[in-house]
Amino acid sequence: MMNRNLDQISSLLQKDAVNYSVFLRMCEVSNAGVGRSDAYVRACFGDEIVLGGVEEVDGKKAVNEIIEALCFAGDKEAGPSAALLKSQEFTEAIGQLKHDLNETVRTSKKVEKFWVSENHPAYPVFWDFGFLFFLEEKVIVFIGSSSD
16 A cells, blocks of 8 residues: 555656656565664665665654655755645645554564665655665665666
């Protein structure tokens, strides 16, 4: 369900945008025997990806960082449509994502933030984020970025 919501948010942000594209991907990996955080990210995005670092973070702060990035207003040269950011459809989609992320945080044993130093699956310009949510039997890898 959350992936469908991510597709909707990505499409909305790019509709009537100026020099602005959004990349959002979430995948789940069984945590059986994988171990290291970078291995979970590589399982989702390929062996070429190189992490610049990983740190444990407060889950609520992770949710706030994600929502803040997705609500980035940009300016007249680049960014999402100002009308879209104020629309009921976008507000509801962001509200649902925030709810889903908070539920994921609630059931997570740990949340980690990571950043990509080489071979990012997208081309971040305005914002980017990467988080690992460690649940009982799986790890959710969530990465997002925007570019022009």
